[in-house]
Amino acid sequence: MIDIILLTLLLALIQIVLLPLLLRANNFAYLLSNRDGPYEPTAILARVQRAAGNLQESLPAFLVMAVIALVQSIDLTLVASVWLALRAAYFASYALGFIGIRTLIWMGALVCLVYMALALAGLVAV
Template sequence: MSAIIIYSLALALVHFWILPASLNLKNFGYLVSNRDGSVETSAIYDRVSRAAANYQESFAAFLALCLLSMHMGIDLSATATYWLGFRIAFLACYTIGITYLRTALWLGSLGCLISMAVQLS
């Protein structure tokens, strides 16, 4: 389970820093400034930002469930791995704009969180 948590933290790094920075290189001066103004961004950058916000909303619950499972001695590693796979695929679909598959992947990740909670109860 520890490895899955580390992989999910790596995905958070991709979501919140690596991908947005790489898609916004033309505004590098803005990225290293105080960011007092605003800059024009691309549609892909905006989708990546929304995907990151979505990840942030479910990531806390995922971490809590993983840590609880470790504390209680219940193995949820398979379900947690599925959640991570759904979230990686979700990011890819959100970035390139595949809406229906993206929604199905989000529902799959939500189902994993619900399954993890049920297994802990």
């Protein structure tokens, strides 16, 4: 489970910090400025930022449940791996502008979180 947690944090680093920084690299003067004025992001940067915001909403719940599972020796590695894969797919589909499939991927990731919560509560078999 620790490797899934670390990979999740790597995804967050890439999605929240590194990729937006790279997508702003064409406006290097803005990056070095005081940033007093507004910055108009490109369409892909705006989608990446929205996807990052969405990850920031679900990341705390995932991390808390993953750590609880680790401490309580409940093996949720498979469902956590599926959640991570779905979140990576969600990010890619959002950044690339795929509309219909993105919602289905998000719903799958949500189901994983619900399953993790139910498993930790002892309401479903692991």
